[in-house]
Amino acid sequence: MTAQGEQAAPQWGSFTGDQVAALTRGTSFLAEPRERDCPACGRRAVRAYLNAPPQARRPTLVSYVWCSACHRFVGTRAAHPAGIVVSDPLAVLSAEQRRELEGSLVGFLTHLDRLWDSGVLPQTFTAAV
Numbered sequence: 315m316t317a318q319g320e321q322a323a324p325q326w327g328s329f330t331g332d333q334v335a336a337l338t339r340g341t342s343f344l345a346e347p348r349e350r351d352c353p354a355c356g357r358r359a360v361r362a363y364l365n366a367p368p369q370a371r372r373p374t375l376v377s378y379v380w381c382s383a384c385h386r387f388v389g390t391r392a393a394h395p396a397g398i399v400v401s402d403p404l405a406v407l408s409a410e411q412r413r414e415l416e417g418s419l420v421g422f423l424t425h426l427d428r429l430w431d432s433g434v435l436p437q438t439f440t441a442a443v
């Protein structure tokens with residue numbers, strides 16, 4: 315027993331390799347941008363944010379995937395599927411604000427989680443004509 319009382323903030327940690335593999339099964343987030351089951355805690359609370367960095371040499375999609383319930387996360391990079399346009403709710407930020415936000419991964423994930431709670435995320439994915 316500890317006498318710490320309430321914790322100020324939940325600890326963030328990485329998904330294990332098996333959990334990441336479980337996350338990649340099933341429909342892709344691009345096709346169905348909604349919460350899915352967490353392979354770690356079992357709650358339907360896994361969320362994602364995808365970003366196409368403009369400075370990437372090849373069309374790339376960086377994805378941030380996290381569980382809102384148990385605060386595990388994983389970041390991945392993949393080729394940007396041709397013809398898919400990714401909206402970016404963070405485009406309102408200046409380059410400096412964005413750099414600052416992304417400077418702390420935990421801070422960034424906390425920010426994304428709040429955006430999801432307020433309905434800004436999930437973003438939309440549309441086929442370019």
Ligand SMILES: [Zn+2]
Pocket residue numbers: 352353354355356357359381382383384385386
């Ligand atoms: Zn979880």
